[in-house]
Amino acid sequence: MATVFRYTLRRFRGQILGWGIALALLAALIVGIYDSVADQQAQFEVLLESYPPELMAFFGADDVATSMFAPEGFVSAEFFSWMPIVIGIFAVLMGSGLLVGDEEKGTLDLILAHPLSRTLLFMGRLLAFVTATLGILFIVWLGFVVTMNWSTNMNIGWGRVCLPLLALLAELLLFGALALLLSMVLPSRRMAASVAGVVMVASFFITSLARIDERLETVAKLSPLNYYQSGEAIHGLNWQWVGGLLLVTMVFVLLAWWRFWRRDIRVGGEGGWRLPSFSRLRLRRGQSQRPPEPSLSARQRPSDRGEGGGKLRRRRQAVLLAV
Amino acid sequence: MSEETVLMAQGLKKSYGKVRALRGVDLEVPRGAIFGYLGPNGAGKTTTIRCLLDLIRPDSGTVRVLGIDPQADPVAVQARTGYLPGELQVDPNMMVEGALRYFNALRGNKADWGFVRQLTERLDLPLKPPIKNLSHGNKQKVGVVQALMHRPKLLLLDEPTLGLDPLMQHEIYRLLREAQADGATVFFSSHIMSEVEAVAERVAIIRKGVIVEVAETASLINRALRRARIRFKQAVDITPLASLPGVTVLSQDDSTSVTLQVEGEMDALMKALTTFPVSDFETERPSLEEIFLAYYEDDQKEE
Numbered sequence: 001m002a003t004v005f006r007y008t009l010r011r012f013r014g015q016i017l018g019w020g021i022a023l024a025l026l027a028a029l030i031v032g033i034y035d036s037v038a039d040q041q042a043q044f045e046v047l048l049e050s051y052p053p054e055l056m057a058f059f060g061a062d063d064v065a066t067s068m069f070a071p072e073g074f075v076s077a078e079f080f081s082w083m084p085i086v087i088g089i090f091a092v093l094m095g096s097g098l099l100v101g102d103e104e105k106g107t108l109d110l111i112l113a114h115p116l117s118r119t120l121l122f123m124g125r126l127l128a129f130v131t132a133t134l135g136i137l138f139i140v141w142l143g144f145v146v147t148m149n150w151s152t153n154m155n156i157g158w159g160r161v162c163l164p165l166l167a168l169l170a171e172l173l174l175f176g177a178l179a180l181l182l183s184m185v186l187p188s189r190r191m192a193a194s195v196a197g198v199v200m201v202a203s204f205f206i207t208s209l210a211r212i213d214e215r216l217e218t219v220a221k222l223s224p225l226n227y228y229q230s231g232e233a234i235h236g237l238n239w240q241w242v243g244g245l246l247l248v249t250m251v252f253v254l255l256a257w258w259r260f261w262r263r264d265i266r267v268g269g270e271g272g273w274r275l276p277s278f279s280r281l282r283l284r285r286g287q288s289q290r291p292p293e294p295s296l297s298a299r300q301r302p303s304d305r306g307e308g309g310g311k312l313r314r315r316r317q318a319v320l321l322a323v
Numbered sequence: 324m325s326e327e328t329v330l331m332a333q334g335l336k337k338s339y340g341k342v343r344a345l346r347g348v349d350l351e352v353p354r355g356a357i358f359g360y361l362g363p364n365g366a367g368k369t370t371t372i373r374c375l376l377d378l379i380r381p382d383s384g385t386v387r388v389l390g391i392d393p394q395a396d397p398v399a400v401q402a403r404t405g406y407l408p409g410e411l412q413v414d415p416n417m418m419v420e421g422a423l424r425y426f427n428a429l430r431g432n433k434a435d436w437g438f439v440r441q442l443t444e445r446l447d448l449p450l451k452p453p454i455k456n457l458s459h460g461n462k463q464k465v466g467v468v469q470a471l472m473h474r475p476k477l478l479l480l481d482e483p484t485l486g487l488d489p490l491m492q493h494e495i496y497r498l499l500r501e502a503q504a505d506g507a508t509v510f511f512s513s514h515i516m517s518e519v520e521a522v523a524e525r526v527a528i529i530r531k532g533v534i535v536e537v538a539e540t541a542s543l544i545n546r547a548l549r550r551a552r553i554r555f556k557q558a559v560d561i562t563p564l565a566s567l568p569g570v571t572v573l574s575q576d577d578s579t580s581v582t583l584q585v586e587g588e589m590d591a592l593m594k595a596l597t598t599f600p601v602s603d604f605e606t607e608r609p610s611l612e613e614i615f616l617a618y619y620e621d622d623q624k625e626e
Contacts, residue, residue, distance in 0.1 A: 003428040011414075106412030110466070113376050114429040115402035264379040267369075267410055 004116070004124030005131075012094070012132035019090050020136040023083075024143025030078045031147040031154045034071065038153040041069045057211045071154045075144075076231020080164045084171045084228055087136060088200045091172040094132065095179030096193040098125050099260060104189055109267050118261050126180075126253065133172050137165045156234055164233040170245040171228050175200050177252035184259040200225075224248070328387075329354045329477055329508040330375065335384035337370055344370040345381070346532035352510055352525075357503050359523030359540065360512040367532040368512035369409045372479050376406055389477060402430070405470035409481035409512070411462060415455035419443075419465055422454055426469045434472040442468045445494060459486040467495060471502060478502060480511035484518060496522045550607050551592065554580045556600040564599075567591050 037044060048056070099122065102108040112121065145158045175196060183192035203223040210220035220226045227241040330352035337345040345367045352358045362368050373379045375388050377397035386393055393400045413422050423443075427434045443450060448464040457465070463486050470478060478499070484492040499509050499522055513519050519526050520540060528536040536543070550573070558578035565572045569586035585592055589606070596604070 003425070007425060011416075106408075106410055107414055109373075109378060109408045110406065110411065110413065110426075110469075111429065112378055113401055113404070113406040113408070114426065115398045115431075116429055117398050262380075265373075267373075267408070 001120045001124040001127075004121055005128050008125045008128035009131055012128060012135075015090060015094065016132050016135040016139070019087065020139025023087070023136070023140045027075075027079060027140055027143035028147040030075060031144065031151050033078075034074050034154050035151055037074065038069060045069070054212050058208045071156050072231050072234040074231075075154075075156070076164070076234075080168065080230040080233075082204075083168055084175075084225055085200055085204050087133075087168070087172055088175050089197070090136065091133065091176035092179045092193050092196045092200060094129055095176035096183040096189050096196060098129055098176075098180050098183070100183040100189040100192065103266055106267055108265055112265055119257065122257050122260050129176060130173065133169060133176065137169055137172075141165055160234045163237045164229065164231050166237060167229045167233045167242060170242045170249070171224060174224050174245050174249045174252070177249045177256065181252045181256040181259070184256045184263070327354045328352065329356075329389055330358075330510055331385070331387040332371065332375075333385045335371065335374060335386060336382045337367075337374060337379065338382055344532055345374070345384075347384070348529065348532065348534055350527060350534060350537075352508060354508055355503060355506065356525055357499055357509040357523050358511070359519035359526040360510060360529065361514070361516065361519050361526055362512070362529035363514055366529045368514075368529060369481055370532075371529070372406075372409075372481050372510075372512060375479060376401060376404065403476045405473065405475035405478045405480075407466045407470040407478075407480040407483055409485070411466040413454045413462065413465055416453060418451060418453050419448065419457070419461075420450040422465060423450075423469060423472065427472065430473050434474075438474070439468065439472045442471060442498070445498070446491065460488065460491065463487055464491070467498070471498060474502075474505065474507070476507055478507055478509045478511070480509065482513055483511050484513075484515075492518070549585045549589065551583045551585055551589070552580070552603075552605045552607075553583070553596070553599075553601060554603040556602045559599055564592065564595055567595055 099108065102111065112118065141158075141161060144156075144161045148154050148156065148158070148161070178199065179192055179196035182195050183189055186192045186195065203225045206216060206220050206223045207225040207228075210216040210223075210226070224245065227238075227245055229238055229241065328351050330350065332348050332350040335345050335348040335350075336343075348367065348371055350371070360368055360371070370379065374381045374386060375393060377393040377400065380394060388400045389403055391399050417425065423439060427436075427439075442448075443464075446464045446467065448461055448468065454462065454465065463484075467480075467483060470480060480499075483499075484495050487495065499511070503509055511523070523540050526536075526538065526540050526543060527534050556579075560578075561572070561575065561581050564570060564581070564583065568591065570592060571584045571586075573582040573584050575581045583592070585606075
């Protein structure tokens with residue numbers, strides 16, 4: 001399993017650094033901006049009060065005038081509130097491709113022919129995914145900690161910045177596990193990533209809209225992002241929510257493992273299924289009318305048989321020439 | 324299953340949706356054999372091999388590989404088996420050496436690296452370039468090396484010489500014979516008859532998911548049809564020849580030459596020919612390829 005873990009993590013290297021550094025820079029930028037915003041708080045408050053309250057509620061900044069200019073409110077609105085669907089893209093893409101990516105490329109066939117149980121491969125890769133997600137969040141955390149050192153107004157403290165990142169981690173693992181499970185059930189990685197992505201974005205909108213429209217509150221209870229604290233976690237992490245999210249993640253992971261353990265490893269699309277489409281139906285009808293194709297290479301067509309193979313024919317030509 | 328049977332399948336069935344890939348495959352491969360598994364594309368060769376390694380699960384039937392049920396203990400089977408997939412794909416960003424070391428690590432670093440170097444040198448496979456820069460043939464060599472490098476007891480090779488030039492093909496045959504001399508059993512699939520003829524002692528022919536023939540390669544060739552080309556000194560009426568039992572006229576270019584197909588022994592034809600003014604007589608044993616095509620043609624007629 002260690003080999004699988006190391007190898008998978010090495011493949012994640014670029015992703016970890018790319019996402020991590022880009023978002024750490026964004027975090028640094030936000031900390032930097034906060035310094036100037038805090039200096040001109042009065043003007044900004046006037047500006048923000050002119051916005052419709054629904055808009056502010058949508059972005060989770062209801063009592064914006066007071067909270068937004070506190071360091072916690074600022075990083076929450078500017079960074080943490082939308083990070084789940086940003087790093088969520090990483091989680092969904094990596095989760096859906098964790099095993100099926102290699103299966104679709106055809107490389108999984110040979111790997112699984114090695115003395116390595118499917119469970120170990122699954123666990124090794126899953127651990128690498130979790131580690132990669134942690135790695136990205138760690139770099140983001142570093143971005144916060146380093147820039148907060150220089151900042152005059154942003155003084156959350158390195159320990160407390162961890163808390164919203166933990167809340168974020170729980171969401172990312174959940175979406176990653178969902179994508180992984182879907183990739184085991186749906187016919188292609190792309191479809192799994194699309195569906196998981198749609199669930200993620202829908203969850204974001206439902207949770208955001210539910211803040212404005214009370215009728216959505218029941219539906220929003222099913223939305224994973226309903227249990228995401230964003231920057232509020234700085235004041236104290238809701239461990240119940242994090243625990244709940246991790247529990248659901250575990251369920252997804254177990255289902256995905258069970259499915260992976262039982263299913264056929266595909267090569268060349270066998271055993272896959274597709275949503276029926278008109279073009280496919282037409283194609284199928286066309287195929288049944290076509291005569292069966294001889295699947296031998298061109299030089300071995302049955303038509304050659306009457307005269308023997310190429311060698312025979314050449315010899316025959318030689319005989320004829322001799323005549 | 325006797326001690327001497329390395330690989331056994333009974334009533335193996337596998338469907339992909341509506342496609343019935345295997346319709347009851349029965350197979351026995353004796354220990355120490357080089358066994359050819361012959362069939363056109365889509366006959367079920369790859370499906371059979373992948374069932375043996377528990378990469379796919381058969382719908383019904385029994386499989387034993389080295390006495391082990393692959394579904395019950397896949398790791399035990401995989402640890403003793405070298406596998407070359409029919410459609411070999413290796414992570415394109417790895418270097419050749421990196422890929423081989425990775426595969427070796429997945430086997431708990433069992434392979435002797437000196438042997439790996441020896442294999443890559445013999446196959447003229449460079450170790451440094453990344454997989455994505457390799458030609459198809461070189462990629463195939465990576466697959467062959469990883470299958471052989473840990474000296475497995477059983478080799479399951481799906482079209483081992485695919486994309487290799489004739490020189491390399493012969494080097495592979497040599498490697499297979501050496502593996503056999505070391506005590507390994509080789510089971511390889513192919514749709515190229517000359518390949519099976521060149522290296523396999525026994526052959527199973529699969530067609531549409533069913534084994535249609537299992538025989539010694541030599542006996543299969545001996546048993547089958549022969550072809551005779553006869554030239555006559557003058558124009559003759561060949562009706563008496565054509566009416567002999569087991570003889571069919573394949574082609575008659577003019578009244579002085581004819582090509583016949585003879586089933587079984589040549590005796591009757593030879594005796595009949597004594598009354599003809601023969602100027603030239605030539606026979607050819609059919610290649611396995613032609614035998615195979617005979618099976619294949621029957622198949623087409625059925626449809």
